[in-house]
Amino acid sequence: MDINQITNVRRFENFPKDDMNALALDMTHAVYPHDEIYGPTCSLEEYVDCPPDEVFKYLADVRTLAEWTYSLRDIEHVKDDLYVFTDKIGGKTKCFTKVESNAQARTVDFHCSWDQGDHLWMIYLMRVIPAQLVLNKPGSVVLWTNCHHPFYDKNPHPELAPDGRKVWVGDMWPFFYAGHDVEMKNLKHICEARHAQGLPIVPEVIA
Amino acid sequence: MSLIDTASAMPERVVDNAFFGLDPTKSGSAMFKGTRERRHLAKGETAASLIERGARTLGDRLNLNFETDVDLILTNVSLPDSCFMGCGASVSRVLGAKPKFILDLHNSGCVSFVYMLAVAQELMASGAVKSALLCCAQTAAGRVFAHEENRVRPQSAVPGDGCGVGYIVANDSSPIRAVVQRSFGEYADDMIGVTDDNAEYWEPHRQALHIDFTESKIATVVSRGNKLVPEMVREACKLADLPISKIDVLVTNQPNVNFLRNWREALLLPAEKQVQTFEEHGNMFGAAIPVCIERGRQTGRINAGHTVALGGFSHAGDYAAAAIWQPS
Numbered sequence: 001m002d003i004n005q006i007t008n009v010r011r012f013e014n015f016p017k018d019d020m021n022a023l024a025l026d027m028t029h030a031v032y033p034h035d036e037i038y039g040p041t042c043s044l045e046e047y048v049d050c051p052p053d054e055v056f057k058y059l060a061d062v063r064t065l066a067e068w069t070y071s072l073r074d075i076e077h078v079k080d081d082l083y084v085f086t087d088k089i090g091g092k093t094k095c096f097t098k099v100e101s102n103a104q105a106r107t108v109d110f111h112c113s114w115d116q117g118d119h120l121w122m123i124y125l126m127r128v129i130p131a132q133l134v135l136n137k138p139g140s141v142v143l144w145t146n147c148h149h150p151f152y153d154k155n156p157h158p159e160l161a162p163d164g165r166k167v168w169v170g171d172m173w174p175f176f177y178a179g180h181d182v183e184m185k186n187l188k189h190i191c192e193a194r195h196a197q198g199l200p201i202v203p204e205v206i207a
Numbered sequence: 208m209s210l211i212d213t214a215s216a217m218p219e220r221v222v223d224n225a226f227f228g229l230d231p232t233k234s235g236s237a238m239f240k241g242t243r244e245r246r247h248l249a250k251g252e253t254a255a256s257l258i259e260r261g262a263r264t265l266g267d268r269l270n271l272n273f274e275t276d277v278d279l280i281l282t283n284v285s286l287p288d289s290c291f292m293g294c295g296a297s298v299s300r301v302l303g304a305k306p307k308f309i310l311d312l313h314n315s316g317c318v319s320f321v322y323m324l325a326v327a328q329e330l331m332a333s334g335a336v337k338s339a340l341l342c343c344a345q346t347a348a349g350r351v352f353a354h355e356e357n358r359v360r361p362q363s364a365v366p367g368d369g370c371g372v373g374y375i376v377a378n379d380s381s382p383i384r385a386v387v388q389r390s391f392g393e394y395a396d397d398m399i400g401v402t403d404d405n406a407e408y409w410e411p412h413r414q415a416l417h418i419d420f421t422e423s424k425i426a427t428v429v430s431r432g433n434k435l436v437p438e439m440v441r442e443a444c445k446l447a448d449l450p451i452s453k454i455d456v457l458v459t460n461q462p463n464v465n466f467l468r469n470w471r472e473a474l475l476l477p478a479e480k481q482v483q484t485f486e487e488h489g490n491m492f493g494a495a496i497p498v499c500i501e502r503g504r505q506t507g508r509i510n511a512g513h514t515v516a517l518g519g520f521s522h523a524g525d526y527a528a529a530a531i532w533q534p535s
Contacts, residue, residue, distance in 0.1 A: 028429055
């Protein structure tokens, strides 16, 4: 198969530079609608003045979610590597959580779900990058992406909600950028404060 | 200070896309995007003659006596009729005007109309003048871009010649609520006139003068323009104590369809609230704003009581300005 013949594959060989420039001009707007940028996926990134291995260790420790997230609290172990928090924005809502991390790549993926722990579909993909490589300065760059899973739009198990709960996590999708930015800044400020004072980034006991 | 009205004067010669000899189905045709035709100055036609024509149309419409009703003449001409001096004095002579001041501005190009409002406002505030004729003429299309060596350059299809003249007076009948203007020296020199034989423009040379926006700067100029113009309009709105949601009509310079779209989007305005003539006139540099104001009034899109935002930037971003106008 000639990849240059595939519709919408644009390469130097089949898409001249003038056309590429024109396309770039057309695609470059002064402003972008929120839904276009944060509708299908919600990606954000932040610089953290703390060494990448420390930030990775902090993120990869499931207990620290009780620190840097806005509303996950009161961790309990369920079984194996599955934990459950109370998500305070949902009243007594349980949020089941499993961490899959890779120290070499410094990726930390949080597999979560409200109300049940059998199908963890709310997945928070994070990656820590040495700032020395990408910004030529010490510290870390943290990337964080969520994909707009269809369950955000429709709760697959409304029967599992605690009595009287009126909110569904996906109702807040339009606020995900804002909410995650607040949490990303929490992560940044906590790590930076501890690093600046020479304290362990991951405390022995998490309140 | 009031902007009473504007009038246009266009060269007779209409040039369609075929003139440039580029195959619109081939690479590079994107540069034609949004243009159908444009006007070119003919040999012997001058900026002064266009300005005279525009001023006379305006004078007839407003019943002006140029001898007594024009204290100040401001001109901006993209490629001047003559070296050394601007054409303000010629314009004054042919109109029979007796202005106290003539200023031939050789800066602020595409946003010169708004820049002139700022200059006139200061002179009016000092009490020196009570009325002014603002004259913006774009002359480079026929003079430079029509040259047979330049015609085939993708940039050449975009400019169009034209002229717009505005009349302002020191009263509150059709008020300019706010004017803001700023210069950015750091963006000077990003757009220059060059010849392929590397001669200075005043030196004898065999090859045609053309404009150089170096390729490496295109993305920078695009993002600069995207940001500057909405910022200036927002600032003018703030000075006028109006939210941007109160803008009824947006009129800017018209460098290309992308900037027109981006500025409108950045100010959250639908296409019907923007007056522009890009398809018909191309990039008229400084003449676009006064020409489009006349178009807006003639087509009923700018009416008494409207809040009209005027804005733009020049060259590669060395000047930017905006104004809020509430016509009577």
